Amino acid sequence: MTAWIDGQAVERDEAVAAAAALLAGAHSPVIAGLCAEAAAVQAAFDLARAIGASLDPASGAALYADLGALAAGGAMATTPAEARGRADLVLALGAAPWTSGLLPDLAVDGPVRGRAAGRPRTLLALGAPGDGALQHVAYPAGESGLPADIGLLRGLVAGRIAGPHPLADLATRLRDALYGVIVYDPAETGALGAEMLNGLVKDLNETTRCFALPLGDSHQGRAVAQVAAWSTGQGPRVGFGRGFPEHDPWRFDAARQVEAGEVDAALWLAPLPAALPSWTRTVPTVALLGAPKGDEAQVVIGVGVPGEAFGAALWHPRRAAIAWHEATAPQSEAHPAAAILADLQARLSSPAKHPAKNPERSASC
């Protein structure tokens, strides 16, 4: 069995019908998680538009730390592949880059393309001790935390802070590099730190080349951001309650909405692994899960794991793009989440009370 209602195994059709009934009566539904292939995320946006729901990806907090900085001041970013081909200096900020699997790739060889081709590549660390197995130079972290260190480095690079300083040598190395890359995790730097980092990168580009390389999250957040952009022109935290996409990162934070008692039904979409929030058992919820146990929510429906049971478009961290992933263990009865979401949308096809007169209209926060 791959479907459950109130923890009791049922036929799939029965569970889908129960899911439709649960969502049909909702005034303020939320579709959260979105840890899924691009087709399912797209189907989730289509369903949300049809039933007036809001959306929030599991990666919301980390994703918005970077999206906030991007929206506020822009970014000059690169991809792992470009960093490997062109960078003569890589600065790893904080602890996250050392567990991402990216740095060993960058440590094996030097730049082969562009203005730094033929030079050795230097690996530097700030804000965390780094990995002893990889040759690198570690700079001392200040007591004030990573965002303060980024600001300090920016002041040193621009020459606004002068004199001997433990990070002065790092600032000189960044200025002297022909193609620098700064690797960071926006979840670790926070929104202010990410914005400061992008400012540092822009300052460096006055005289040389330097790029930010944000690490993606493990919950398809970067792919969700792209689907949201092409579907609504905005970030992922949008609501269709008024019939048009309103973007509001604070209001449509699913955890906040649940805590404030604003949600009366939810759909948790996680064909790929994602930590289940506690509210799926307290709010009437439909859970579409790749590895269900059956008791995660009021209605649970097992779905195929994208990239495993069937081929799917997923985030490719090394290419920093949505890319096709072949099935690694194909199943003919895979039941993609996108098909179930489309089925739900068909069953809930009666339009919202106030359907959009102009679906292109939007309102940002």
Place this chain on the structure above:
Amino acid sequence: MSTLTLRQAPERLDLAGLTPAALAGLSEAEAARLGVGTGRRGLTLGDCFTIALDGSDELRIVGATDRLDRVGAGLSRGRIVVEGDVGQHLGAGMTGGTLTVSGSAGPFAGTAAKGGTIRIAGDAAESAGGAVHGAEVGLDGATLVIGGRAAERLGDRMRGGLILAKAAGAHTGSRMIAGTIVAEEIGDHPGYGMRRGTLVAARHGALLPTFVETGRQDLVVLKLLATSLKDLAPEAAALLRAPMRRYGGDLATLGKGELFTRVG
């Protein structure tokens, strides 16, 4: 005085544009049809409020809760008095008039407000006087007075105006472009990324390494500011008359901002 008395808020309600001037030309029946809902129900003002209009330039909102968003947004003249709490974006984009709240406010109070005065008797959530996602500026010329505690990022990316608060959390004045913030106490790392602007606090948390002390200052401008504030906020005025130590920052960015704090 016109009065809106909240009967129910089954979802977040959007009160943007509900100003004395906008309501002055409407009958109560017309006002009752104004949409305020944010969900699928299509709630109207009449669904949620008991409405009593007299065409005056003063509007009272009674029984308010933190589900009321954008209260006083777009206010240009007149007065709105809120009895209770409010949600996010209080007085967003207002250009004039007076807005008072007897309780506390949600995030982004006074965002992009160019003129007028906002008074919050209680606390304010994060980014009061701050910029919303992707916005160029936060408070932009208005006056924001917070009787209680403001959460983190008070005055984030503000471009002009004045914020007075009893206390504020971390990152007060972050990304500030210009303007003035005066508080009895502020949290760690004030002025992160500030370009210009003035922070004044009797007590503060940890300072950033990109702020440098520039000595003890006895500036006429602070005395003038104290004089101008003595009616609005006597405690803030008293603070500004005390001997001050000055820090310059944030040297991570332009570095033309300043933090004044009481000597000793």
